[in-house]
Amino acid sequence: MWDGIIVGGGLAGLLAGIRASERGKRILIISEGVGSLTYSSGVVDFGDVRRLAGQEKHPYALLGETLVHTSADYFQVLFPDYEGEWGRNQEVLTPLGSPRRCGMVPKGLNAKALRDAQRIVLMAPEGMKDFFPEVIKANLVKIHPQASVEVYPFRLERFEPWYAIGKPVMGMDYAKFWRSDLGIAVIKDLLNRLAQEINTVQRIAGSEKLVVVFPGLVAGFSASLRNALSEVPFPVVEMTSFPPSACGQTLYETLKRKFRVLGGELLVGTGVKRVELQGKVCHKVIVPSKGRDTEFSARSFVLATGGIFGGGIEVTPDASRETVFGLPLFIPSEWTRAEFLGEQPYARMGIEVDRDLRPIASGSQEVILENVRVVGRMLAHWDPWLEHCGGGVSLASGWLAGEKI
Ligand SMILES: Cc1cc2nc3c(=O)[nH]c(=O)nc-3n(C[C@H](O)[C@H](O)[C@H](O)COP(=O)(O)OP(=O)(O)OC[C@H]3O[C@@H](n4cnc5c(N)ncnc54)[C@H](O)[C@@H]3O)c2cc1C
Structure with missing residues:
Protein backbone atom coordinates (compact mmCIF):
# COMPACT_ATOMS: atom_id res chain seq x y z
CA MET A 1 0.00 0.00 0.00
CA TRP A 2 1.21 3.52 -0.90
CA ASP A 3 1.26 6.32 1.67
CA GLY A 4 -0.17 8.59 -0.98
CA ILE A 5 -1.45 8.42 -4.55
CA ILE A 6 -1.57 11.65 -6.50
CA VAL A 7 -3.90 11.67 -9.49
CA GLY A 8 -2.48 14.17 -12.02
CA GLY A 9 1.16 15.10 -12.61
CA GLY A 10 1.09 18.82 -13.40
CA LEU A 11 2.65 21.59 -11.30
CA ALA A 12 0.38 21.03 -8.27
CA GLY A 13 0.61 17.22 -8.31
CA LEU A 14 4.37 17.10 -8.83
CA LEU A 15 5.02 19.64 -6.08
CA ALA A 16 2.81 17.68 -3.68
CA GLY A 17 4.71 14.50 -4.65
CA ILE A 18 8.13 16.09 -4.13
CA ARG A 19 7.21 17.54 -0.72
CA ALA A 20 5.63 14.30 0.52
CA SER A 21 8.55 12.17 -0.75
CA GLU A 22 10.98 14.51 0.99
CA ARG A 23 9.06 13.80 4.18
CA GLY A 24 9.77 10.09 3.70
CA LYS A 25 6.37 9.09 2.27
CA ARG A 26 6.00 6.42 -0.45
CA ILE A 27 4.23 8.24 -3.26
CA LEU A 28 2.78 7.19 -6.61
CA ILE A 29 1.73 9.79 -9.17
CA ILE A 30 -0.63 8.59 -11.89
CA SER A 31 -0.97 11.03 -14.75
CA GLU A 32 -2.86 10.75 -17.98
CA GLY A 33 -0.92 13.47 -19.77
CA VAL A 34 1.81 16.05 -19.33
CA GLY A 35 -0.12 18.95 -17.76
CA SER A 36 -0.37 22.61 -18.62
CA LEU A 37 3.13 23.44 -17.43
CA THR A 38 4.45 22.40 -20.82
CA TYR A 39 2.30 25.13 -22.40
CA SER A 40 3.12 27.77 -19.80
CA SER A 41 6.11 30.05 -20.18
CA GLY A 42 7.89 28.60 -17.14
CA VAL A 43 7.46 31.75 -15.05
CA VAL A 44 5.40 31.53 -11.85
CA ASP A 45 2.64 34.09 -11.27
CA PHE A 46 1.51 34.71 -7.70
CA GLY A 47 -0.77 37.69 -8.29
CA ASP A 48 -1.56 40.16 -5.53
CA VAL A 49 -1.44 37.61 -2.70
CA ARG A 50 -2.58 39.96 0.10
CA ARG A 51 -5.60 41.21 -1.85
CA LEU A 52 -6.61 37.73 -3.05
CA ALA A 53 -6.18 36.27 0.43
CA GLY A 54 -8.78 38.80 1.57
CA GLN A 55 -11.25 37.59 -1.05
CA GLU A 56 -13.81 35.22 0.49
CA LYS A 57 -13.46 31.59 -0.70
CA HIS A 58 -10.35 32.27 -2.84
CA PRO A 59 -7.79 29.43 -2.38
CA TYR A 60 -5.33 32.00 -0.93
CA ALA A 61 -7.94 32.91 1.71
CA LEU A 62 -8.15 29.25 2.76
CA LEU A 63 -4.42 28.66 2.65
CA GLY A 64 -3.37 31.98 4.21
CA GLU A 65 -0.74 34.46 3.07
CA THR A 66 2.03 32.89 5.17
CA LEU A 67 1.58 29.49 3.57
CA VAL A 68 1.74 31.04 0.08
CA HIS A 69 5.08 32.64 1.09
CA THR A 70 6.31 29.31 2.44
CA SER A 71 5.51 27.54 -0.82
CA ALA A 72 7.29 30.27 -2.81
CA ASP A 73 10.38 29.93 -0.60
CA TYR A 74 10.22 26.17 -1.01
CA PHE A 75 10.07 26.47 -4.80
CA GLN A 76 13.05 28.82 -4.72
CA VAL A 77 15.08 26.29 -2.74
CA LEU A 78 14.16 23.62 -5.32
CA PHE A 79 15.08 26.00 -8.16
CA PRO A 80 17.79 28.41 -6.99
CA ASP A 81 18.03 29.90 -10.46
CA TYR A 82 14.55 31.42 -10.10
CA GLU A 83 14.33 34.89 -8.58
CA GLY A 84 11.51 37.03 -7.28
CA GLU A 85 11.15 39.59 -4.56
CA TRP A 86 8.07 39.19 -2.42
CA GLY A 87 5.41 41.77 -3.25
CA ARG A 88 7.33 43.07 -6.26
CA ASN A 89 6.81 41.97 -9.84
CA GLN A 90 9.63 40.87 -12.11
CA GLU A 91 9.57 41.82 -15.77
CA VAL A 92 10.04 39.38 -18.66
CA LEU A 93 9.70 39.73 -22.42
CA THR A 94 6.67 38.14 -24.05
CA THR A 240 9.50 33.63 -23.12
CA SER A 241 8.00 31.73 -26.03
CA PHE A 242 4.65 30.63 -27.38
CA PRO A 243 3.38 27.20 -26.29
CA PRO A 244 4.78 24.61 -26.25
CA SER A 245 7.43 26.53 -24.37
CA ALA A 246 10.95 25.19 -23.93
CA CYS A 247 11.16 26.79 -20.47
CA GLY A 248 7.82 25.33 -19.26
CA GLN A 249 8.73 21.94 -20.70
CA THR A 250 12.16 21.96 -19.04
CA LEU A 251 10.62 22.97 -15.69
CA TYR A 252 8.18 20.05 -16.04
CA GLU A 253 10.98 17.56 -16.86
CA THR A 254 13.09 18.84 -13.95
CA LEU A 255 10.19 18.50 -11.47
CA LYS A 256 9.64 14.90 -12.62
CA ARG A 257 13.33 14.14 -12.20
CA LYS A 258 13.40 15.62 -8.68
CA PHE A 259 10.36 13.54 -7.71
CA ARG A 260 11.95 10.32 -9.01
CA VAL A 261 15.30 11.04 -7.36
CA LEU A 262 13.44 11.19 -4.03
CA GLY A 263 12.09 7.67 -4.66
CA GLY A 264 8.68 8.66 -6.09
CA GLU A 265 7.01 6.46 -8.73
CA LEU A 266 5.48 8.12 -11.75
CA LEU A 267 3.04 6.46 -14.12
CA VAL A 268 2.44 8.70 -17.12
CA GLY A 269 0.14 7.98 -20.06
CA THR A 270 -2.77 6.35 -18.31
CA GLY A 271 -5.53 7.86 -16.21
CA VAL A 272 -7.58 6.89 -13.20
CA LYS A 273 -11.00 5.79 -14.41
CA ARG A 274 -12.67 4.58 -11.22
CA VAL A 275 -12.20 4.68 -7.47
CA GLU A 276 -13.34 2.47 -4.61
CA LEU A 277 -14.87 4.19 -1.60
CA GLN A 278 -16.01 3.00 1.80
CA GLY A 279 -18.12 5.66 3.41
CA LYS A 280 -16.04 8.83 3.47
CA VAL A 281 -12.75 7.07 2.77
CA CYS A 282 -11.15 6.21 -0.55
CA HIS A 283 -9.22 2.92 -0.64
CA LYS A 284 -8.28 2.31 -4.24
CA VAL A 285 -7.96 3.89 -7.63
CA ILE A 286 -8.39 1.81 -10.74
CA VAL A 287 -6.35 2.32 -13.88
CA PRO A 288 -6.90 0.56 -17.20
CA SER A 289 -3.63 -0.92 -18.36
CA LYS A 290 -2.80 -3.38 -21.16
CA GLY A 291 -6.41 -4.44 -21.62
CA ARG A 292 -7.18 -5.01 -17.94
CA ASP A 293 -7.76 -2.94 -14.84
CA THR A 294 -4.99 -2.45 -12.28
CA GLU A 295 -5.80 -1.37 -8.72
CA PHE A 296 -3.63 0.82 -6.52
CA SER A 297 -4.32 1.26 -2.79
CA ALA A 298 -3.20 4.10 -0.57
CA ARG A 299 -3.89 5.72 2.78
CA SER A 300 -4.24 9.18 1.26
CA PHE A 301 -5.10 10.65 -2.16
CA VAL A 302 -4.59 13.95 -3.94
CA LEU A 303 -6.78 15.11 -6.81
CA ALA A 304 -4.56 17.21 -9.09
CA THR A 305 -6.25 16.71 -12.46
CA GLY A 306 -6.03 20.29 -13.71
CA GLY A 307 -9.65 21.50 -14.12
CA ILE A 308 -11.22 21.87 -17.56
CA PHE A 309 -7.90 22.30 -19.36
CA GLY A 310 -6.20 19.32 -17.66
CA GLY A 311 -9.13 16.93 -18.13
CA GLY A 312 -10.23 16.84 -14.48
CA ILE A 313 -13.54 18.53 -15.28
CA GLU A 314 -15.55 17.35 -18.22
CA VAL A 315 -17.97 19.84 -19.71
CA THR A 316 -20.69 18.85 -22.16
CA PRO A 317 -23.65 20.94 -23.37
CA ASP A 318 -25.82 19.14 -20.77
CA ALA A 319 -23.63 18.84 -17.68
CA SER A 320 -20.25 19.27 -16.03
CA ARG A 321 -18.61 16.60 -13.90
CA GLU A 322 -15.45 15.93 -11.94
CA THR A 323 -14.03 12.89 -13.72
CA VAL A 324 -12.31 10.81 -10.99
CA PHE A 325 -14.28 10.88 -7.71
CA GLY A 326 -17.49 12.40 -9.09
CA LEU A 327 -17.17 15.24 -6.55
CA PRO A 328 -19.72 18.07 -6.62
CA LEU A 329 -18.61 21.15 -8.52
CA PHE A 330 -19.13 24.81 -7.83
CA ILE A 331 -20.60 26.07 -11.12
CA PRO A 332 -21.17 29.82 -11.51
CA SER A 333 -24.72 30.72 -12.51
CA GLU A 334 -23.45 32.82 -15.39
CA TRP A 335 -20.91 30.95 -17.56
CA THR A 336 -19.39 33.36 -20.01
CA ARG A 337 -19.38 37.05 -20.80
CA ALA A 338 -19.24 38.70 -24.18
CA GLU A 339 -15.99 40.59 -23.56
CA PHE A 340 -13.29 38.30 -24.98
CA LEU A 341 -10.44 39.37 -22.70
CA GLY A 342 -12.63 40.22 -19.71
CA GLU A 343 -13.70 38.04 -16.81
CA GLN A 344 -15.07 34.63 -17.78
CA PRO A 345 -17.01 33.22 -14.79
CA TYR A 346 -16.54 29.56 -15.82
CA ALA A 347 -12.85 29.94 -14.87
CA ARG A 348 -13.98 29.85 -11.22
CA MET A 349 -15.57 26.44 -11.59
CA GLY A 350 -14.08 23.78 -9.32
CA ILE A 351 -14.34 21.90 -6.06
CA GLU A 352 -14.98 23.66 -2.77
CA VAL A 353 -12.69 22.52 0.05
CA ASP A 354 -11.99 23.10 3.74
CA ARG A 355 -8.72 24.51 5.11
CA ASP A 356 -7.13 21.05 4.81
CA LEU A 357 -8.09 20.95 1.12
CA ARG A 358 -10.67 18.19 1.66
CA PRO A 359 -13.78 18.38 -0.55
CA ILE A 360 -16.88 19.77 1.15
CA ALA A 361 -20.56 19.63 0.29
CA SER A 362 -21.88 22.70 -1.45
CA GLY A 363 -23.20 25.33 0.97
CA SER A 364 -21.90 23.53 4.10
CA GLN A 365 -18.58 22.64 5.72
CA GLU A 366 -19.31 18.89 5.69
CA VAL A 367 -16.30 16.94 4.45
CA ILE A 368 -17.23 14.48 1.67
CA LEU A 369 -14.02 12.42 1.56
CA GLU A 370 -11.75 12.39 4.62
CA ASN A 371 -8.55 11.19 2.93
CA VAL A 372 -8.72 13.07 -0.41
CA ARG A 373 -7.18 16.51 -0.96
CA VAL A 374 -7.87 18.75 -3.92
CA VAL A 375 -5.19 21.02 -5.42
CA GLY A 376 -4.31 23.40 -8.27
CA ARG A 377 -6.81 24.10 -11.04
CA MET A 378 -9.33 21.68 -9.50
CA LEU A 379 -10.04 24.20 -6.73
CA ALA A 380 -13.06 26.50 -7.00
CA HIS A 381 -13.27 30.31 -6.78
CA TRP A 382 -10.22 31.56 -8.62
CA ASP A 383 -9.27 32.75 -12.07
CA PRO A 384 -5.63 32.32 -13.15
CA TRP A 385 -5.98 34.67 -16.13
CA LEU A 386 -7.62 37.60 -14.42
CA GLU A 387 -5.87 37.27 -11.09
CA HIS A 388 -2.45 36.22 -12.47
CA CYS A 389 -2.00 33.57 -9.78
CA GLY A 390 -1.94 30.27 -11.79
CA GLY A 391 1.43 29.05 -10.58
CA GLY A 392 1.00 30.48 -7.07
CA VAL A 393 -2.24 28.64 -6.25
CA SER A 394 -0.84 25.39 -7.69
CA LEU A 395 2.40 25.67 -5.69
CA ALA A 396 0.73 26.65 -2.41
CA SER A 397 -2.00 23.99 -2.54
CA GLY A 398 0.45 21.35 -3.82
CA TRP A 399 2.84 22.14 -0.98
CA LEU A 400 0.11 21.84 1.66
CA ALA A 401 -1.15 18.54 0.22
CA GLY A 402 2.45 17.26 0.33
CA GLU A 403 2.60 18.19 4.03
CA LYS A 404 -0.69 16.46 4.82
CA ILE A 405 -0.13 13.08 3.11
C1 LIG B 1 -1.44 27.86 -21.88
C2 LIG B 1 -1.20 28.12 -20.42
C3 LIG B 1 -0.24 29.06 -20.03
C4 LIG B 1 -0.02 29.31 -18.68
N1 LIG B 1 0.94 30.22 -18.32
C5 LIG B 1 1.18 30.43 -17.02
C6 LIG B 1 2.22 31.32 -16.61
O1 LIG B 1 2.89 31.92 -17.42
N2 LIG B 1 2.41 31.51 -15.27
C7 LIG B 1 1.68 30.85 -14.32
O2 LIG B 1 1.92 31.04 -13.13
N3 LIG B 1 0.72 29.99 -14.69
C8 LIG B 1 0.45 29.78 -16.00
N4 LIG B 1 -0.53 28.91 -16.37
C9 LIG B 1 -1.32 28.29 -15.31
C10 LIG B 1 -0.58 27.18 -14.65
O3 LIG B 1 0.19 26.48 -15.59
C11 LIG B 1 -1.60 26.27 -14.05
O4 LIG B 1 -2.36 26.99 -13.13
C12 LIG B 1 -0.99 25.12 -13.33
O5 LIG B 1 0.01 24.52 -14.07
C13 LIG B 1 -2.10 24.12 -13.05
O6 LIG B 1 -1.50 23.00 -12.51
P1 LIG B 1 -2.32 21.71 -12.16
O7 LIG B 1 -1.32 20.77 -11.62
O8 LIG B 1 -3.50 22.08 -11.33
O9 LIG B 1 -2.93 21.18 -13.55
P2 LIG B 1 -2.25 20.62 -14.86
O10 LIG B 1 -0.89 21.17 -15.02
O11 LIG B 1 -3.22 20.81 -15.96
O12 LIG B 1 -2.09 19.06 -14.57
C14 LIG B 1 -3.18 18.19 -14.52
C15 LIG B 1 -2.71 16.79 -14.82
O13 LIG B 1 -3.73 15.84 -14.49
C16 LIG B 1 -3.78 14.85 -15.50
N5 LIG B 1 -5.08 14.17 -15.46
C17 LIG B 1 -6.29 14.65 -15.79
N6 LIG B 1 -7.24 13.70 -15.59
C18 LIG B 1 -6.61 12.61 -15.12
C19 LIG B 1 -7.03 11.30 -14.69
N7 LIG B 1 -8.30 10.92 -14.74
N8 LIG B 1 -6.10 10.42 -14.25
C20 LIG B 1 -4.79 10.78 -14.21
N9 LIG B 1 -4.34 12.00 -14.58
C21 LIG B 1 -5.23 12.89 -15.03
C22 LIG B 1 -3.51 15.64 -16.77
O14 LIG B 1 -3.14 14.80 -17.83
C23 LIG B 1 -2.39 16.56 -16.30
O15 LIG B 1 -1.15 15.93 -16.39
C24 LIG B 1 -0.77 28.63 -17.70
C25 LIG B 1 -1.74 27.67 -18.09
C26 LIG B 1 -1.95 27.41 -19.43
C27 LIG B 1 -2.98 26.41 -19.78
Missing part, protein backbone atom coordinates in the same frame (compact mmCIF):
# COMPACT_ATOMS: atom_id res chain seq x y z
CA PRO A 95 7.25 36.17 -27.29
CA LEU A 96 6.38 39.41 -29.12
CA GLY A 97 8.88 41.52 -27.22
CA SER A 98 6.49 43.46 -25.00
CA PRO A 99 6.95 43.51 -21.22
CA ARG A 100 5.04 41.17 -18.92
CA ARG A 101 5.02 41.25 -15.13
CA CYS A 102 5.18 38.08 -13.04
CA GLY A 103 6.19 36.82 -9.60
CA MET A 104 9.11 34.41 -10.00
CA VAL A 105 11.27 34.04 -13.08
CA PRO A 106 14.41 32.16 -14.10
CA LYS A 107 17.20 34.76 -13.73
CA GLY A 108 18.05 34.65 -17.45
CA LEU A 109 14.50 35.78 -18.33
CA ASN A 110 14.60 38.82 -16.06
CA ALA A 111 14.45 41.78 -18.45
CA LYS A 112 15.56 44.49 -15.98
CA ALA A 113 18.87 45.01 -17.85
CA LEU A 114 16.87 46.45 -20.77
CA ARG A 115 15.69 49.43 -18.72
CA ASP A 116 18.87 51.44 -19.22
CA ALA A 117 20.23 49.73 -22.36
CA GLN A 118 21.55 52.11 -25.03
CA ARG A 119 21.83 49.48 -27.69
CA ILE A 120 19.77 46.29 -27.98
CA VAL A 121 20.76 43.45 -30.29
CA LEU A 122 18.08 40.82 -30.95
CA MET A 123 19.59 37.47 -31.92
CA ALA A 124 17.46 35.91 -34.67
CA PRO A 125 17.98 32.17 -35.19
CA GLU A 126 17.05 31.10 -38.73
CA GLY A 127 13.76 29.25 -39.19
CA MET A 128 12.71 29.34 -35.52
CA LYS A 129 9.02 28.52 -35.27
CA ASP A 130 6.70 31.19 -33.85
CA PHE A 131 9.52 33.74 -33.66
CA PHE A 132 8.85 37.11 -35.32
CA PRO A 133 11.99 39.28 -35.11
CA GLU A 134 10.53 42.34 -36.88
CA VAL A 135 7.51 42.45 -34.55
CA ILE A 136 9.78 42.02 -31.52
CA LYS A 137 12.06 44.76 -32.80
CA ALA A 138 9.10 47.14 -33.28
CA ASN A 139 7.95 46.50 -29.70
CA LEU A 140 11.45 46.93 -28.27
CA VAL A 141 11.81 50.25 -30.12
CA LYS A 142 8.48 51.42 -28.72
CA ILE A 143 9.17 50.33 -25.15
CA HIS A 144 12.84 51.35 -25.01
CA PRO A 145 13.02 54.61 -26.97
CA GLN A 146 16.37 55.38 -25.27
CA ALA A 147 18.06 52.50 -27.17
CA SER A 148 18.90 51.65 -30.75
CA VAL A 149 17.56 48.20 -31.68
CA GLU A 150 18.93 45.90 -34.35
CA VAL A 151 18.32 42.33 -35.45
CA TYR A 152 21.27 39.92 -35.75
CA PRO A 153 20.27 36.93 -37.92
CA PHE A 154 22.30 33.75 -37.76
CA ARG A 155 22.02 30.13 -38.84
CA LEU A 156 23.54 26.95 -37.41
CA GLU A 157 25.27 24.18 -39.28
CA ARG A 158 23.43 21.67 -37.08
CA PHE A 159 20.10 22.69 -38.63
CA GLU A 160 21.23 23.19 -42.27
CA PRO A 161 19.34 20.06 -43.47
CA TRP A 162 16.18 21.47 -41.80
CA TYR A 163 16.59 24.92 -43.35
CA ALA A 164 17.18 23.29 -46.75
CA ILE A 165 13.77 21.62 -46.77
CA GLY A 166 12.00 24.50 -45.00
CA LYS A 167 11.36 22.50 -41.84
CA PRO A 168 10.76 24.90 -38.93
CA VAL A 169 13.04 24.52 -35.91
CA MET A 170 10.99 24.37 -32.71
CA GLY A 171 12.11 26.43 -29.72
CA MET A 172 12.67 23.15 -27.87
CA ASP A 173 15.07 21.94 -30.60
CA TYR A 174 17.14 25.11 -30.33
CA ALA A 175 17.03 24.94 -26.51
CA LYS A 176 18.30 21.33 -26.54
CA PHE A 177 21.09 22.30 -28.91
CA TRP A 178 22.27 25.22 -26.72
CA ARG A 179 22.57 22.88 -23.74
CA SER A 180 24.81 20.41 -25.59
CA ASP A 181 28.64 20.72 -25.48
CA LEU A 182 28.66 21.69 -29.16
CA GLY A 183 25.89 24.25 -28.55
CA ILE A 184 27.83 25.87 -25.71
CA ALA A 185 30.94 26.14 -27.90
CA VAL A 186 28.85 27.63 -30.73
CA ILE A 187 27.12 30.18 -28.51
CA LYS A 188 30.45 31.35 -27.06
CA ASP A 189 31.80 31.76 -30.57
CA LEU A 190 28.65 33.54 -31.78
CA LEU A 191 28.54 36.04 -28.92
CA ASN A 192 32.30 36.68 -29.02
CA ARG A 193 32.02 37.33 -32.75
CA LEU A 194 29.22 39.80 -32.04
CA ALA A 195 31.38 41.54 -29.41
CA GLN A 196 34.27 41.81 -31.91
CA GLU A 197 32.04 43.18 -34.67
CA ILE A 198 30.81 45.86 -32.32
CA ASN A 199 34.36 46.75 -31.32
CA THR A 200 35.52 46.95 -34.93
CA VAL A 201 33.07 49.77 -35.53
CA GLN A 202 34.76 51.58 -32.66
CA ARG A 203 32.11 50.97 -30.08
CA ILE A 204 33.17 49.51 -26.81
CA ALA A 205 30.40 47.16 -25.74
CA GLY A 206 30.77 47.91 -22.01
CA SER A 207 30.68 51.69 -22.34
CA GLU A 208 27.63 51.69 -24.58
CA LYS A 209 25.39 49.57 -22.34
CA LEU A 210 24.72 46.89 -24.89
CA VAL A 211 22.14 44.24 -24.04
CA VAL A 212 21.61 41.14 -26.17
CA VAL A 213 18.14 39.57 -26.37
CA PHE A 214 18.26 35.84 -27.14
CA PRO A 215 15.14 33.70 -27.68
CA GLY A 216 14.84 30.10 -26.53
CA LEU A 217 17.98 29.57 -24.45
CA VAL A 218 16.54 28.18 -21.18
CA ALA A 219 19.92 28.70 -19.51
CA GLY A 220 18.36 28.51 -16.04
CA PHE A 221 18.41 24.73 -16.21
CA SER A 222 22.02 24.34 -17.43
CA ALA A 223 24.98 25.40 -15.28
CA SER A 224 27.41 25.10 -18.24
CA LEU A 225 25.29 27.35 -20.44
CA ARG A 226 24.90 29.88 -17.62
CA ASN A 227 28.68 29.91 -17.15
CA ALA A 228 29.23 30.46 -20.86
CA LEU A 229 26.82 33.41 -20.84
CA SER A 230 28.42 34.93 -17.75
CA GLU A 231 31.73 35.15 -19.63
CA VAL A 232 30.49 37.43 -22.44
CA PRO A 233 30.99 41.19 -21.93
CA PHE A 234 27.29 42.18 -22.00
CA PRO A 235 24.07 40.99 -20.35
CA VAL A 236 22.04 38.39 -22.28
CA VAL A 237 18.27 38.53 -21.72
CA GLU A 238 16.18 35.52 -22.72
CA MET A 239 12.59 35.64 -23.93
